[in-house]
Amino acid sequence: MSLKIKIGDSKVLESREAMDGTMIRRRRVTSDGKIRFTTYERIEMPTIMVRKRSGNREEFDRDKLITSVKRSVGKFFNSSLEVEEVVDKVVDRIYDLGEEEVESSQIGDLMLDVLAEVNEVAYVRFASVFQEFKTLSEFEQIIKKQKQKKEVTRK
Numbered sequence: 001m002s003l004k005i006k007i008g009d010s011k012v013l014e015s016r017e018a019m020d021g022t023m024i025r026r027r028r029v030t031s032d033g034k035i036r037f038t039t040y041e042r043i044e045m046p047t048i049m050v051r052k053r054s055g056n057r058e059e060f061d062r063d064k065l066i067t068s069v070k071r072s073v074g075k076f077f078n079s080s081l082e083v084e085e086v087v088d089k090v091v092d093r094i095y096d097l098g099e100e101e102v103e104s105s106q107i108g109d110l111m112l113d114v115l116a117e118v119n120e121v122a123y124v125r126f127a128s129v130f131q132e133f134k135t136l137s138e139f140e141q142i143i144k145k146q147k148q149k150k151e152v153t154r155k
Contacts, residue, residue: 073122
């Protein structure tokens, strides 16, 4: 079943700003009052180009980042909301770079930084995919490196 609803033919029942202030959630109802639905408004950010390993360039796509996180480490989070929060942190850091073009490897490194803060197992799993681990010693090295970082921050 597919519904075609025109937003212009609806009225807003309630609007709420997201906690971080980057999105507005609106509860709406059609003009006949039969269908209720939700819309989300997100701040449109400037376009950033991503330079891939192959040398190709493409427009940064937040949804593509969400898909890759869900595919590689999604099972280490309790909900899609947690994945969204991780991606939001990475996207913020990408825009904080202030660059019009970033390397795909920079995005991967930023993702690793955020995952190291929020979920160590997801961090190791993502690192293994992103850095294309081929041996057990590569896992051991990344775990040792993460343990050393934790020791430094505890002191």
